[in-house]
Structures are given as structure tokens and as C-alpha cells.
Amino acid sequence: MMRALICTIGDEILIGQVVDTNSSNISRALNALGMRVTGMVSVGDEREAIYSALERGLAGNEVVIVTGGLGPTKDDITKGVLAELSGSSRFVENDSQLAIIRKILAARGIDTLERNRLQASVPDNCEVIPNRLGTAPVMVFRFGEDSRFGHKCALYSMPGVPFEVTGALPDVTEDIRTHFGMAEICHRTIMTYGMAESALADRIAEWEDSLPPQMHLAYLPDPIKGVRLRLSIYGGDRTRNTLLMDESISRLRGILGDTIYSEDDDTLQNTVGRLLKEKGRTLSVAESCTGGFLSSLLTSVPGASEYYLGSVTSYAVSVKKEVLGVPEEIIAGHGVVSSECAAAMAEGIRRLTGSDYAVSTTGLAGPGNGPDGQPAGLVWIGICSAKRTETVKVVFRNDRIRNIERFSASALDLLRKFILSD
């Protein structure tokens, strides 16, 4: 199996100012090609560290992908190191990338300065894959069996800006595919929500032990996605692998039922969106402690406007009463963090917008306990249609952000089950 190393460059990564999302993005793309990522390394904007990481990477892998350090400012040194590493002694200006640079900056109303123009200059021994989304081009350096690395390998230099990486990845993977022959890898990720990792592991232990030897299972817990079960087969015959996968997943479905919400690595928000579209139904949201996050999850799905009408974030009690119509007696009698309030909020937003379904959240994300002494990490979730209302209490004791994420995911999962049972 072909091996790859991913190297991300940037002082800002090493001092923890930015989270490296490029590595996981690139890795998923390489995996889809059937490559195995042997490691990921982050180094600073420093010649020696970059040089040795890339040298070691090319010695031990067929592909090295390096991102970062290609910007227009003083601390961007990658290009010089690559020239040294590949033995280039001269730079040439790439016309395609220069044209893109001018166009991008003009669209932002900015002149092309000298420091921007220099981004179009590349070592003379590389191939350029123009980057349409940004100013730094993708550069490909190829080495043969006779190189000092002793085997055929290639280095791909990509910009460090995440959405530019996403945009350039299809071209990079296509180049890898044509330059090297790739065996496919078969992944299926089963999404579950509602069971803790260890309880899930026990429930499916027999099934896990009976998996074919070439199939590998990994548990991937995630605060918003739940526990993902990733099945993988490396190499082998594609048709046979698909059959093995389908058979294993079919047996798993029999054990886990609707704890599984997707068999295709999908998200809860996509799953809910698809259900609503299939049934031609609409949805609105009334949220309090989740503060907009639940609505934001739903609207992160392109095309959400086909089924999502909108929401009210009723952070203040006054907004719960005056906009959602939650009766004073409920707030006085049961408090805002209650089954009754969750029901009233869901029914209120449904009436206000005329949606088919509505979901509400009211709780305490923390830090600090509620006014009645209730501990943080508690939410009441309300779901309603024209015909019925359900409320569920969910407890999850974490920090504020994790609680908000978990409350929102639970709301999506409960809404999913409510719609399925309708």
C-alpha cells in the first residue's frame, strides 16, 4: 500500500494559535485513493525543521504533502527550502498563477503588489497546478528511483489556507492517481447516537469478534456526531469487499436498530434534513441554552431553506414570554428549565411560524448552576407536531461549549426519532 506523510508548516500551528485542520482534510482525500497516511508532522517556519521533515518523509513514503509557508510576508520560507531540497537553482514566473493573483486581488479591490507577484514565482524544476482560490500555486516535485530517496516519490506543496486546500485537493489527488497506480480502500462509517462508547462496545462485542479478518473496526466518539463505527478493508477485490461490508453492516443493523442514524458517515443535521425533504415537511426551532447553535447546525446544510423556516433564540425570559408565548404560570410554577417550559416553547414556535415540526431546548449549559440550584449540564428538549408533544431530559456534565454541542445533537437525534415514528 502506498504511503504518505503530511507535513504542515507554520509557527502559528506550533504555538497553538491555529488548529491544523488541513491534515485531516488531506488525509481523508488520500485515504479515498487507497493510500495509508503513516504520520502527520507539524513544524515551524524554520529551514532546518522543514528540510529534515520533508527529507525524512520522502525517504519513507511515496507521497509527501506539505502545506503552509507560502504567503506574502517575511515569515513564509517554504519555497526556498523546496528549491534547496529539489536542487533547483532558479525561479520562473508562472503566468497562470499570476493571472489568478491579479484577478483575486482585483475582486477584493486591492492592487497586485510586488510581494503578491512574487507568489507566482516557482522553482524551475517543479510542475505547477494553478490554485484558483488563492494566491499561492500548488507545486509538484517529482523524484525517480535514481534519486537520493531510492524510490519513486513526489512532493506536493499546497497553500496553508484551509478552503484553498479543499479546492486544490481534487487536482492533487488526480495527479497522484495518474502518476502512481492506486489500489482502492473500502471504508464505511456507521453513525450511532445515544449509547456511550463502552456500552456500545459490549453490545456489539460478538459481532466485532466475528468480523472477517481483513476487516478492521475503529470506534470514533464525537460530541456532535455520536459514536462512529468505522469499518475498513485495505486492498483486495472491490466487489467482494462491498459484499463483505454490506453483510457485516446488515448484521449490525439487526443488533443496534435505530441507534444507527446513518450508514454513510453522514451527520445528524443532514439526516434530519433528508427526512424532512422526503416527507415534504417544515421545521422551526426555539432554543435557549443552546443559544443559536442548534439553528446553526441545521442551516449548515446546503438547501436547508427547503424545509427550515427559522428559529427564535429566547435567551431572556421576556423573549420566552412575549415572542414564544410561554405562559407566566408555567415559568412561575415550574421554572424555565422544565418539561412544561420546553413543551410550551416548542408549541409556541410552531404556532408562530406555521411549521409542521418544532424542537426546543431549555437548560443550563454552564458554567455555574441555575437560579434554583440545579447543576449545569442539564437540558429539557421539546419536540412537537400539530398532533403531539414530547419532552425529554438529557444530562451531560461537561464544559459550556461541549454541553451546548451535546444538547443540540441530542435534540437532532430525538427529532429524528420523533419524525420516524410519525
Add this chain to the structure above:
Amino acid sequence: MMRALICTIGDEILIGQVVDTNSSNISRALNALGMRVTGMVSVGDEREAIYSALERGLAGNEVVIVTGGLGPTKDDITKGVLAELSGSSRFVENDSQLAIIRKILAARGIDTLERNRLQASVPDNCEVIPNRLGTAPVMVFRFGEDSRFGHKCALYSMPGVPFEVTGALPDVTEDIRTHFGMAEICHRTIMTYGMAESALADRIAEWEDSLPPQMHLAYLPDPIKGVRLRLSIYGGDRTRNTLLMDESISRLRGILGDTIYSEDDDTLQNTVGRLLKEKGRTLSVAESCTGGFLSSLLTSVPGASEYYLGSVTSYAVSVKKEVLGVPEEIIAGHGVVSSECAAAMAEGIRRLTGSDYAVSTTGLAGPGNGPDGQPAGLVWIGICSAKRTETVKVVFRNDRIRNIERFSASALDLLRKFILSD
């Protein structure tokens, strides 16, 4: 300066299923101690890769922090590798961690199974720092000058779950501080919003060239935070460093004015929250294309309920009209993506909630153009008080998620300037 390597373990990282946030979190903590992170490495759940990364790390650094692979399932192998690496031949059960395990699982209504109990077993030659937030303890392995690494060094094994890392970091850094003596590092991060990186670089080029030689500047662009300027001094006298920093920042303030929104690495939402609290004012939000994200940013700040009343996400036109009171004539005459609609939405939510200030967003996040053929990546932002209303058009052509982030950040920055000019 003391050196550290951060090693994150997990197949899920290498195949790109999860983004490694632990490395940046740990790095920030080590930086605050005055340590230099020389690299970050991610490896799979595989003995050879883990062993060699940690061995190499300890050879070249004083501190190695390794996360992951300590869970209760079959693919968690870190502990065995650490026993091998440190020369331990026997495991002992740690009572403190076992008590924590029982307590955590009981609170979730789960029994302590054998696989959970085993998480409290550790190699007999390590020190345990109990992990109060999760089931896997933090283990500390110490090596002296006479060890095969040739210098005094230590390895800290932390759980892989991000919020547990956050919880355990203070104990880990305290242990590092007492075990090794640390010189301080001085960082100041100046937050700017509204200018592109290269234009900013040109505006401050003279100031940058005149910085004291021991001061280092890095540009850190971020879609939500803007362009951050990080000034750093490593080592030296603390008082003198503080003076140098203050003086440099003071001169920068003279050049950039209110393009700077924070001189303390703060966020736009924190900055806006602080302003509102200082003035005793309240805020509400009406958002359309940002879908809840703007509200979610504001409520991610603990204590936001002191000034934030809530929001309406008016995704459907009907909700803009019926809940926010946007007149039909405006929608028919100017469309929903217009200055007039943004103004009406802001004024509508302000009236509805009775807040002092209100901000609105209406635009096209993409993908795909608007019904009138307007290209995606355009938003009208409205800000109003009882006395005046302003609208601003912002153009930013990226993917949906980036556009939503940028629209929301722009709304926060414009609101900030509106409040400051009140």
C-alpha cells in the same frame, strides 16, 4: 530554551476522521510556560510508530506530551508501549483513578465493567496525576541524565478526549514547572479586523522593520478573528520585555486605530460583550443567511445573558414578515438581500425584544446564486439603536461555511464600531 514535542495517537487522526485540536491546546499551555514546541507528530494506533516517535521525541526534547490510545476498546495500545519504552514489567491499580472511574460511570447510570476498571491500571514506574473529567489517568514517566536519552526529560501521557486534555493541562504544566525550571515567554496578540493580510503588512511595514531585534512578529489570519498580529519575546527580563511590548503596541495603535479591536488575544464576541456590559446595554439579533451562527457566537461567551436578549433566525420570507414585521413593500420592491431589508430586520427585532441595540444579517452564503441572480458571498448587515440605523454591504466569496463565519464576524465588528461611536 526548553523543548517539547507533542505526539497525538490515533488511527482516527491519520485517516482524517477527527481534527487534532489537542496539539494546539497543549502547545498554548507549554508556550505560556516558556517552552518551545519543536514539532507535533500524529501517529496511528501502532506499536512501532508510537515507540519510535516517542523515543525520537525524548532524545531531542526535554518534554514529550503524548495523547490518545488510552480508551477501553481493543485499538487502545498506548499504555503497553509506554511500559515497554520506560522499562516497566508490571502494572498496578491506581485507587484514585478507579474511584473517579466508578463515580463518572455511576453519574451516567453505567456500571463499571472490566474494560473500564483496567483503565485504572498503570505501569509501576510512573506517577499518576488523576484525571477528574474522564476515565484514563495522566501518567508521568521521568528519565534522568543517566538514561539512554542522555539528558533529564519527562513524558506525559494524557487522554485523547479534548475537554479532558483541557482539564488536565493545569496539573501537567504545574508538574513541568516544578520538575524543570522555566524562563518565561512574553506573547501579546493584537487583534485586527477589516484589512487583508498583505495590505496590513504594507501599512505596518515601517513599524515592523523598527521592532527591537529580540521581538518577533507573526501574521495569523483567521476567518472569524481577522488578522492577528503576534508579538513574541523569548527569555530575557520580564519587566523590560513588558516595557518593550507596551511601547511597540502603543506605536502600532497610532498607525492602525480602531482596526485593532483587542490587544489581548481576545475575540470579537468577547469584545462586544464587554462593551455592552460596561455600558449596561442589551442586544438582540435578526439573522437570515448566517442561520444562527451569529447568535451562537454571542452566546458562546459565559455570562452573555447579562446583555443578550435573544434572536430570530428568519430563514423563510414568511418569518421575516410575520415575526420581524418586515413590510411586504420592501421585500417586493428591494428583495430580501437589500439595505432596506437589513434595516427593517434590525429595527424589527429591536422593537420585538426591547433591546438597546440590534444587528441583522441578510444575504447569500451560497452555494449557488440568489433568485435575482446575485452571486453568492454577499451580505447586508444592519445595526440600529433607538436613534439611528446603519447598513453595510460586505462581499466575501468563499464556501458556505466560510461566508457564514465571515458575515458573522463582520457583523460583530461593525456592531462594535457602532457602539463605540454612540
